[in-house]
Amino acid sequence: MKKNILLVLNPTAGSIDVDSVLSKTKSWSQKLGCNLTTYKTTGENDEDKIEQLLKKVTYERVIAAGGDGTLKMVASVLIETPIILGILACGSANGLATSLAVPKDLNEQLEIAFQSHPKTIDTIVVNDTLCIHIADVGINAELIYNYEKSKSSGMLGYAIQAIPTLFKSQGPYEFKISLKENVINKKGILLAFTNAKKYGTGAMINPDGKINDGHFEVIIFNKLSIKDILKTFIRRLSIPKTSVEIYTAKSVSVTCKEPVPLQVDGEFIGKFKKFSAHIKPESLKIAMHPF
Template identity: 40%
Template structure:
């Protein structure tokens, strides 16, 4: 068996040396080849695509956060090669949604196991989205986080406080789905292929990552009480806080250019997005 490990050395501000030791001990002589591709933040996608063209693997392991998983997915869409996710990032939303183990030993066991699940993928303005995207406050928070020198959850906290204080103004979103046209007023519009954000917040409780549908989440106001509910896994939301629309394709236009992110990566301010879904596009170890 040949395995490729895609490793983000700085994700989550976590030292990966112990992980590598545990992984190599578990593999022992079970594999013929273990190659390691370390991300650097420079031309990672192009270099990884080239590497995969030159080598053949039975499985690809990903050690990092949502961004590193997305990197692997960009190269393995609609292939039979399974992806084993070891959640070692600041945000591990996809792993959380798939209920993957959080302990190192258990997560490696799942990644090296035999059980797989084919999940859907979204394309937003042509960009791959595996997990969560949004327009508004959360994207602005990610922008602040990326500019900060503090990593991990503390970094999100430091970025979050000023972002929330400075972004309270709602705007109109024009929404066109395969079934309806409507206008909604809110502080943020989420595009959800799964149920949770990387923080674990349950914002799309009825979402299923392989059902051929995605959800639009219209957050109408900044309500701390309701936000706390999402962190407690409570499924009932006040309709004045959140509205959920399930669909298979959509176009959204913003009243003003708005901060935009996909899977934890800030992509600037935009005025509109088009969303399409590709069913069962990726093979993930569970």
């Protein structure tokens, strides 16, 4: 019996070549004898429309071609199902793909998406929002907010928005962090919830992070200036271990005296005084090389 494959393609993703993705995905599907269905996102009720497609046909895999926003949207439909997520990294930063060491070459990505055995990874829920890569509170969320508001694109857009973000930032922030019975009061310019090792820029922030150990890391950036943090993100440098504090958790709650920006997987969510995060262990199947 032929396998059914659904390609979810975001035609407006940052680095996508729509014709190349369509033709090469079709070629791989024909070579492997699969039934391929293509859905192009429009930004209007895409999640609901994909859910309807999945109800009509039994798909073995859904291949998402886009950036982190597209991947997260597709993942939210596939969470805790047996359907495998394939990744074609076509966004501006491609945070999850970078962290999972997905190759740059499209044909290599397609080979993994169509043929690699799945690995089941943990996900995180942050303020009731699914997180498959990194969520953070503070300076990076401010940068993403300014980036989205400016309607810029690509890494150059992030770099341009770094300057106004630097001057307008309200950080450092005061965080009251509740981990089990421990309450920790810290000041920092950024607090992250993550299983991933790297930001999409390649900046290493969590070298010991594992995507399938049933835990996530809470990382406080407390010894870098706002300027240094922005330089680190944009220049793809690694964060010095001496500049952060890392705690392992299955759940955490955080309160701040003033509303602080939150971003999840590259999307600005809003400003809040209270944050909560908890792990969803072994909740998403992804086609990838062994890790």
